[in-house]
Amino acid sequence: MASNQLSGNLDLLLLSVLTAGEAHGYAVITRLRERSDGAFDLPEGTVYPALHRLERDGLLTSRWDRGSGRRRRAYALTQDGHRALEQKRRSWHDFSRGVRAVIDPGVPRATVTP
Amino acid sequence: MASNQLSGNLDLLLLSVLTAGEAHGYAVITRLRERSDGAFDLPEGTVYPALHRLERDGLLTSRWDRGSGRRRRAYALTQDGHRALEQKRRSWHDFSRGVRAVIDPGVPRATVTP
DNA sequence: CCCCATACCTAGATTGTCTAGGTATGGCGA
DNA sequence: TCGCCATACCTAGACAATCTAGGTATGGGG
Incomplete structure (x- = not known):
């Protein structure tokens, strides 16, 4: 996968794998790798600090298991975490739609106003 | 759009708008905004250094018009630029497929091996 | 003739991810 | 039983990319 492509979308991925239920950091990495068919094989130095940040921001809680x-x-989504996830999913869809619109010039976007 | 979401995909966008033909920096920004329906409204401080970098790396040439x-x-794609664009398009497709696979757990990926 | 959109530029701040280390331990194979 | 490897956690600093916040210049329309 390209170098820093997931910049700005890491939180979306981490929160997503935690919707399936509580998981600890190492399992998050494993799930991510499995679910993406090996595309996302994130180093621990990326994931652990990100989990800490998400907990600091109130999107995750953790307990020692x-x-x-x-x-x-073990990490789990908070209420705010669920809300943030929904927001980030929307944001992702907008973003990927934007990219498609730019890189596939042939396919015009649906016009919003009549 | 979310903060730094386009990190790592900016080159793809810039090279894409230049496939339509030669354009100068300001026009690149405008095209990007129009083609994405306002989603990508990039500051000049983002685009100009990126164009310089792409030229330094041999993916673009420029001439004073x-x-x-x-x-x-005015910037135009080089041979290497075209090749890099194709590579980045593939990379984008892999990446977005990966994200979909992670955030939409219901939809299983096509199995590659029979 | 003045102002604004156009058009370009860059230094430094900021942020996020990755590299590269480190520690500890449970369980399996020899 | 004992050593080793996968698991499991952590962090400091490097690095790269984007953005902020400035700056300059000019053509053309009101």
């Missing part, structure tokens, strides 16, 4: 022997920090 | 009174720097 000692269930399976090994210590894990 | 004194045709219409006012001085303009």
